[in-house]
Amino acid sequence: MQDILIILISSILINNLVLTEFFGLSSLFGSPQKIEPVIGLSLATILLITLATIANFAVDRLILQPFDLEYLRTLAFVITIGAVIPTAKKIGRVTSPVIKNSLALFMPLIFSNTAVLGISLIIINKNISFIESMFAGISIGVGFSLILIMFTLLRERAALADVPRPFQGAAIGLVTAGLMSLGFMGLIGI
Amino acid sequence: MPVVKSDRMNAPQLGGAVSKIHMVLLALIPALSIMTYQFGFGTVINILIAVTTATVSESIILALRKRPIKVHLNDLSSVLTAVLLGLALPPLAPWWLVVIASLASIVIAKQLYGNTGVGLFNPAMVGYAVVLLSFPLEMSLWVNPISVLVEGINHPNIFESFSIVFGMSNSVDGITGATPLDAFKQSSGLLVDQIYQTKTVFSSALLAGAGWEVVNIAFLCGGIFLLQARIFSWHAPLAMMTTISILAMLFWDGGSSVSAGSPLMHLLSGGTMMGAFFIITDPSTSVKTNNAKLVYGALIGLFIFVIRAWGDYPDAVAFGVLLGNCAAPLIDFVSKNTTKISMETSDAE
Numbered sequence: 001m002q003d004i005l006i007i008l009i010s011s012i013l014i015n016n017l018v019l020t021e022f023f024g025l026s027s028l029f030g031s032p033q034k035i036e037p038v039i040g041l042s043l044a045t046i047l048l049i050t051l052a053t054i055a056n057f058a059v060d061r062l063i064l065q066p067f068d069l070e071y072l073r074t075l076a077f078v079i080t081i082g083a084v085i086p087t088a089k090k091i092g093r094v095t096s097p098v099i100k101n102s103l104a105l106f107m108p109l110i111f112s113n114t115a116v117l118g119i120s121l122i123i124i125n126k127n128i129s130f131i132e133s134m135f136a137g138i139s140i141g142v143g144f145s146l147i148l149i150m151f152t153l154l155r156e157r158a159a160l161a162d163v164p165r166p167f168q169g170a171a172i173g174l175v176t177a178g179l180m181s182l183g184f185m186g187l188i189g190i
Numbered sequence: 191m192p193v194v195k196s197d198r199m200n201a202p203q204l205g206g207a208v209s210k211i212h213m214v215l216l217a218l219i220p221a222l223s224i225m226t227y228q229f230g231f232g233t234v235i236n237i238l239i240a241v242t243t244a245t246v247s248e249s250i251i252l253a254l255r256k257r258p259i260k261v262h263l264n265d266l267s268s269v270l271t272a273v274l275l276g277l278a279l280p281p282l283a284p285w286w287l288v289v290i291a292s293l294a295s296i297v298i299a300k301q302l303y304g305n306t307g308v309g310l311f312n313p314a315m316v317g318y319a320v321v322l323l324s325f326p327l328e329m330s331l332w333v334n335p336i337s338v339l340v341e342g343i344n345h346p347n348i349f350e351s352f353s354i355v356f357g358m359s360n361s362v363d364g365i366t367g368a369t370p371l372d373a374f375k376q377s378s379g380l381l382v383d384q385i386y387q388t389k390t391v392f393s394s395a396l397l398a399g400a401g402w403e404v405v406n407i408a409f410l411c412g413g414i415f416l417l418q419a420r421i422f423s424w425h426a427p428l429a430m431m432t433t434i435s436i437l438a439m440l441f442w443d444g445g446s447s448v449s450a451g452s453p454l455m456h457l458l459s460g461g462t463m464m465g466a467f468f469i470i471t472d473p474s475t476s477v478k479t480n481n482a483k484l485v486y487g488a489l490i491g492l493f494i495f496v497i498r499a500w501g502d503y504p505d506a507v508a509f510g511v512l513l514g515n516c517a518a519p520l521i522d523f524v525s526k527n528t529t530k531i532s533m534e535t536s537d538a539e
Binding site for chain 1: 251255298299301302303304305308309310311316319320323493496497500501502503506508509510512513515516517519520522523
């Protein structure tokens with residue numbers, strides 16, 4: 001129980017993959033600049049990351065490790081993530097229209113999120129149990145979504161600012177993300 | 191400096207009305223005088239270098255952008271940022287450290303977001319965090335407060351201070367030492383009573399840590415003066431200090447070897463009071479409604495305590511504030527939507 005709590009807190013706040021390992025930056029910058037669609041996008045990403053972590057864990061333990069095929073991990077995981085998407089869509093259809101719509105609208109952003117693949121690879125390398133990796137998947141997804149939502153809201157605020165012309169658009173976004181990670185660096189070591 | 195001159199010229203035209211920033215600068219005077227008494231002339235020199243760098247860099251950027259330089263410089267907001275930065279940086283720090291910190295705060299955190307009003311991150315704290323992460327060694331050397339100095343060693347006088355800052359002579363031995371929060375962090379494994387007896391920063395102090403307690407009380411007095419003048423509301427500072435005190439009480443652990451320190455030590459050490467009254471009350475990087483301010487202050491207090499107690503950095507005001515700035519739009523968004531929902535439900539009734 002305590003392990004799971006530590007996993008939750010540390011991957012949501014302290015070792016946040018986006019700001020410390022720069023995972024999923026393309027999705028962060030490619031995401032829409034309004035908050036409403038971003039909330040749906042975050043929920044869909046959490047769902048997909050969790051499912052992908054579970055599926056990749058199963059693929060790794062049941063197929064790759066018994067046959068000594070660990071070197072195929074990256075390739076196998078990409079295929080698994082692709083195979084998980086219909087399941088995610090089905091869950092979205094049953095549970096919430098918000099998730100369903102964002103899965104349809106932002107499929108490239110969610111699917112090509114490097115964080116989804118990166119998280120599975122990192123979790124597998126950590127050699128933790130199934131339940132722990134599931135929680136790690138969920139919390140990393142929540143961590144990514146937290147950054148995404150905060151970043152979008154900061155960007156909405158910055159859109160009101162009188163930003164110098166050479167810095168408008170993606171440049172000020174990068175500066176904002178950099179300053180966010182400056183703050184998060186203070187949490188390292190906890 | 192042109193800023194001061196033109197400011198004097200403009201003051202009568204405003205009909206004697208002093209702006210909020212003038213009041214804040216006024217409220218920093220007690221803290222500055224006490225810091226100068228406690229730590230020597232280093233702080234004054236820091237402020238001089240920071241204000242010069244800030245004014246020059248801001249003028250260059252405004253000129254590049256073809257904006258009216260005088261109008262923007264006259265609002266003194268960059269001077270305030272530079273003064274806060276000068277107070278936060280260690281006295282007798284090398285001049286380039288102060289210059290880099292001021293450039294980071296004015297150019298990156300302030301001007302890139304279009305002068306003032308819509309800043310996302312507190313400029314002074316951005317500058318501080320940048321140099322803290324880049325030059326940890328220089329940032330860890332704090333001048334000892336006057337009551338901790340060994341017999342026969344004095345703070346350098348103003349000329350010696352200048353030559354130390356500009357690298358023309360070496361620093362005097364024995365004038366730098368650990369701050370109370372540093373000392374506390376380094377002595378893990380000791381009982382709190384043992385720390386208080388062995389470390390001179392604590393044994394020669396009345397409340398929390400020699401020198402620092404007085405400095406923090408000076409910031410507190412300045413803050414209360416600003417509260418009286420209704421420059422900002424009490425919500426954020428009170429929430430931050432309450433959170434720090436409650437957490438410190440919870441993790442005080444009877445003063446054992448794993449104690450995270452007493453509430454009094456946390457309130458009166460490092461940058462707590464400066465952060466509570468002069469940093470998190472900055473209107474452009476803060477939140478809008480009073481309820482949101484309570485959450486904002488409490489969140490910053492939480493981060494400050496967590497980093498101080500278990501993180502790598504002994505004082506965490508800068509990181510706490512930056513993390514709070516990250517979350518500020520989110521807090522605003524949530525509070526706006528909860529009020530909207532509660533209004534809708536009350537309408538429905």
